[in-house]
Amino acid sequence: MTSLKVYVSRKAHFSAAHRLYHPSLSEAENLALFDKCSNANGHGHNYTVEVTVAGNPDPISGYVIDLKKLKRIIDEHFIQFVDHKNLNTDVPFLQGIIPTAENIVAACWLQIQPHINEGSLYCIRLYETENNFVEYKGE
Numbered sequence: 001m002t003s004l005k006v007y008v009s010r011k012a013h014f015s016a017a018h019r020l021y022h023p024s025l026s027e028a029e030n031l032a033l034f035d036k037c038s039n040a041n042g043h044g045h046n047y048t049v050e051v052t053v054a055g056n057p058d059p060i061s062g063y064v065i066d067l068k069k070l071k072r073i074i075d076e077h078f079i080q081f082v083d084h085k086n087l088n089t090d091v092p093f094l095q096g097i098i099p100t101a102e103n104i105v106a107a108c109w110l111q112i113q114p115h116i117n118e119g120s121l122y123c124i125r126l127y128e129t130e131n132n133f134v135e136y137k138g139e
């Protein structure tokens, strides 16, 4: 059974505010590019993040990775930094980065990947709304 490759996922949620705005563009250019997401005082989302780890089930535990451990890694290295925060100003690993879903998911990967020691991080999916989501696979 150890030659099986299984994909194990854990979901987490956070709420945060952001503003999509590039300082080198004028107000009008920012509005044209980002529309209402460039609103000067920001706006919020209820985000969902799904982290998938791939690997062979351990011959003894049967786990690819213990989901309690994966939950702890996601909470300690990502969620606690972003939940109820302003993503433009409050998050050390997002400094100088426009907090689009694309950039947030890539930053999430960099935060979590070094701590995955069982299996390997395969994919992170970030939902900004129910209908809009992005995926990053470390490429």
Ligand SMILES: [Zn+2]
Binding pocket: 018, 037, 043, 044, 045
């Ligand atoms: Zn937004």
